[in-house]
Amino acid sequence: MQRDIYDEDHEAFREVVREFVKRYVSPEKAAQWDRDGEVDRPTMLAAAEHGLIGLSVPEEFGGAGMLMDYRFRSVVNEELIRCGHGSALAGAFGIHDDLAVPYLAHFGTDAQQQKWLPKMATAEVLGALAMTEPGAGSDLRGVTTTAKKVDGGYVVNGAKTFISSGKTADLVVTFVKTGEGNRPDAFSLILIEDGMAGFDHSKTLHKMGFPGHDTAELTFTDVFVPDENLIGGVEGLGFIQLMKNLPLERLSIGAVAAAVGEAALEWTLEYTTSRQAFGHPVVDFQNTRFRLAEMATTVDAMWAFTDRAMNLYRHGKLSADEAAKVKFWCTEREWEILDQGVQLHGGYGYITEYPIARAFLDARVHRIYGGTNEVMREIVARSVTGRK
Amino acid sequence: MRIVVLVKEVPDTYGERTLHLETGLAERATSDNVVDEIGERALEVALTYADAHPGTEVHVLTVAPAGATTSVRKCLALGAAAATHVADEGLVGADLGLTAQVLAAALGRIGYDLVLAGNQSTDSMAGVLPAMLAEHLGVPNATNLADVTIEESGISGTRVTDDGTVQVSAPLPAVVSVTESLPDARMANFKGIMAAKKKPLEVLTLVDLGLGDLGLDGGDLTTARSIMLAVEARPPRTAGVTITDDGDAGVRLAAFLAENHLL
Numbered sequence: 298m299q300r301d302i303y304d305e306d307h308e309a310f311r312e313v314v315r316e317f318v319k320r321y322v323s324p325e326k327a328a329q330w331d332r333d334g335e336v337d338r339p340t341m342l343a344a345a346e347h348g349l350i351g352l353s354v355p356e357e358f359g360g361a362g363m364l365m366d367y368r369f370r371s372v373v374n375e376e377l378i379r380c381g382h383g384s385a386l387a388g389a390f391g392i393h394d395d396l397a398v399p400y401l402a403h404f405g406t407d408a409q410q411q412k413w414l415p416k417m418a419t420a421e422v423l424g425a426l427a428m429t430e431p432g433a434g435s436d437l438r439g440v441t442t443t444a445k446k447v448d449g450g451y452v453v454n455g456a457k458t459f460i461s462s463g464k465t466a467d468l469v470v471t472f473v474k475t476g477e478g479n480r481p482d483a484f485s486l487i488l489i490e491d492g493m494a495g496f497d498h499s500k501t502l503h504k505m506g507f508p509g510h511d512t513a514e515l516t517f518t519d520v521f522v523p524d525e526n527l528i529g530g531v532e533g534l535g536f537i538q539l540m541k542n543l544p545l546e547r548l549s550i551g552a553v554a555a556a557v558g559e560a561a562l563e564w565t566l567e568y569t570t571s572r573q574a575f576g577h578p579v580v581d582f583q584n585t586r587f588r589l590a591e592m593a594t595t596v597d598a599m600w601a602f603t604d605r606a607m608n609l610y611r612h613g614k615l616s617a618d619e620a621a622k623v624k625f626w627c628t629e630r631e632w633e634i635l636d637q638g639v640q641l642h643g644g645y646g647y648i649t650e651y652p653i654a655r656a657f658l659d660a661r662v663h664r665i666y667g668g669t670n671e672v673m674r675e676i677v678a679r680s681v682t683g684r685k
Numbered sequence: 686m687r688i689v690v691l692v693k694e695v696p697d698t699y700g701e702r703t704l705h706l707e708t709g710l711a712e713r714a715t716s717d718n719v720v721d722e723i724g725e726r727a728l729e730v731a732l733t734y735a736d737a738h739p740g741t742e743v744h745v746l747t748v749a750p751a752g753a754t755t756s757v758r759k760c761l762a763l764g765a766a767a768a769t770h771v772a773d774e775g776l777v778g779a780d781l782g783l784t785a786q787v788l789a790a791a792l793g794r795i796g797y798d799l800v801l802a803g804n805q806s807t808d809s810m811a812g813v814l815p816a817m818l819a820e821h822l823g824v825p826n827a828t829n830l831a832d833v834t835i836e837e838s839g840i841s842g843t844r845v846t847d848d849g850t851v852q853v854s855a856p857l858p859a860v861v862s863v864t865e866s867l868p869d870a871r872m873a874n875f876k877g878i879m880a881a882k883k884k885p886l887e888v889l890t891l892v893d894l895g896l897g898d899l900g901l902d903g904g905d906l907t908t909a910r911s912i913m914l915a916v917e918a919r920p921p922r923t924a925g926v927t928i929t930d931d932g933d934a935g936v937r938l939a940a941f942l943a944e945n946h947l948l
Contacts, residue, residue, distance in 0.1 A: 309755070309762065309878045316872045348875025361875050369875070 298597040302604045314376040327382035330509030336389045345420035353394045358414035366611040375556040381652030385509030392462040395549040397424025400470045404529040425466035427457040435672045438479040450523040463513025467491045475532045484535035488526040495520040506658035544620035550667045551623035554631035555599040565638040618680035625673035628663040687742045688731040691802040692724035694753040698807045709913035720756045723803025725870035732764045761881035762873040773890045780911035789821035790894040800860040815862040825855035831866035
């Protein structure tokens with residue numbers, strides 16, 4: 298499909314990303330990330346040096362100033378995914394630029410921005426976002442991690458789980474209870490730093506997909522966090538701050554799903570063209586042709602939907618329910634395309650040496666994280682019916 | 686110091702490359718067109734020197750079709766300060782002699798202390814252009830260098846040949862060409878792309894260079910030119926001769942080679 302959201306700057310940047318992939322991404326590197334369970338820091342630093350990380354950091358702090366424009370970020374996703382070995386990087390870059398940086402860039406005090414954003418632009422400091430707890434995911438108001446006010450700061454106790462980049466992060470934007478009850482103003486976002494006494498983020502979880510991108514459990518045992526780490530410097534704004542950035546998170550998952558769908562189509566086309574059966578390339582059988590036609594049409598629809606959302610976002614008009622639609626619809630189409638792609642690869646589609654098999658395993662979580670697709674439907678239903 | 690780097694846009698070496706069967710020109714429409722890698726290496730030599738020597742201006746010069754702007758911008762994104770792009774319909778299919786004349790005229794306009802180029806392009810692989818250019822400019826040329834040292838007053842380097850290595854040096858101004866022994870070019874980055882948009886990029890025609898009567902369409906018949914008379918697709922490969930060894934394969938192989946005048 299001819300997409301019309303990109304201009305020559307995006308295409309020039311795409312060449313940079315491709316060159317980065319050529320120099321820094323390979324099956325061997327991906328295997329190493331998978332074994333280590335995380336992406337090595339030198340690769341992250343190199344990515345930042347070339348502007349693949351730090352896109353959402355404002356220019357005055359050394360970033361690209363693209364906080365309110367997802368197009369360059371989408372170009373990064375597209376090229377990392379297309380190469381077949383970059384999904385760990387796409388994940389790690391996304392957590393930093395889409396889930397961590399925005400909370401500082403939108404809501405941080407001047408002092409917080411000056412302290413952290415320059416280092417986040419260079420990937421010297423990597424961020425993560427911690428909301429989910431062992432007993433609270435979709436039901437965010439059920440979180441029990443508390444930040445009790447003490448002289449000069451807060452004492453944080455509790456635990457978070459399923460935190461992407463949780464082990465490698467230097468700075469975790471953490472959703473905590475600073476008040477009583479579960480009213481929206483009982484919650485705040487607070488910055489927890491690697492190395493703070495009582496903060497343990499060393500335990501990683503073993504997942505069915507994204508083996509090269511760390512996901513961790515975080516525990517907080519009487520962690521003293523200074524006042525200066527309360528995002529925005531005012532208690533009780535955590536919920537409002539999350540609501541402001543969640544549409545971006547959901548848009549980002551939808552855009553990744555579209556990129557995966559497109560890559561899956563390319564891999565499947567390539568495979569079925571080179572694979573022979575009964576004396577003909579598999580691509581010449583009518584079943585294959587029809588399935589590829591369906592996949593291609595679905596990919597076009599995903600881009601049409603996502604590109605429109607990207608345009609709404611950069612004009613400051615992407616609503617929560619539109620972002621929720623993009624997230625659930627695209628990740629479900631992604632799943633269908635991958636399932637079809639695996640099928641057309643035959644036995645090879647089940648072998649993790651093939652990108653389609655790894656993408657299939659990676660993609661399962663897209664319907665779960667960032668707000669489950671059931672929660673997305675709830676958000677959409679609320680806007681459709683006007684009833685809570 | 687002003688270093689002018691010659692770059693060329695070529696069909697991607699790693700992609701499918703074809704000639705147009707009527708014009709004999711490289712098919713640009715069907716391939717990804719990129720900055721020739723060897724030219725990027727020459728640019729890297731210039732940029733490395735400029736990084737260490739403030740006050741050095743790196744200028745990129747190309748003769749290319751009008752559509753080559755993306756490639757020129759890439760050189761600016763990599764760090765060149767300015768670019769000159771000679772684009773003229775009269776230069777379509779230009780031979781080396783004409784290209785050298787045009788480059789010499791452009792260099793006269795830009796001004797230079799050092800001209801850096803790749804030793805040969807990956808598409809036409811002629812390799813003689815830097816020497817022709819030096820002849821036009823009346824300056825020394827040091828070609829096919831595997832390493833280069835640039836100093837205020839001159840350059841020196843090593844030329845590797847089949848028979849040995851030669852140390853060469855020349856005072857500035859000079860023309861230098863480098864081989865692929867030189868390091869890979871650096872990568873562009875986001876800020877480079879944005880900065881490139883604000884850098885000067887001058888597009889010139891033959892008339893701008895005072896060479897209005899030189900173009901291939903200008904009817905200049907006073908200078909000998911290489912022109913393409915005919916071009917044909919390479920015939921498809923036919924199955925070769927298989928010699929099965931029944932004890933006399935050596936003799937039959939020799940006979941085959943002799944028969945085809947290959948011995």
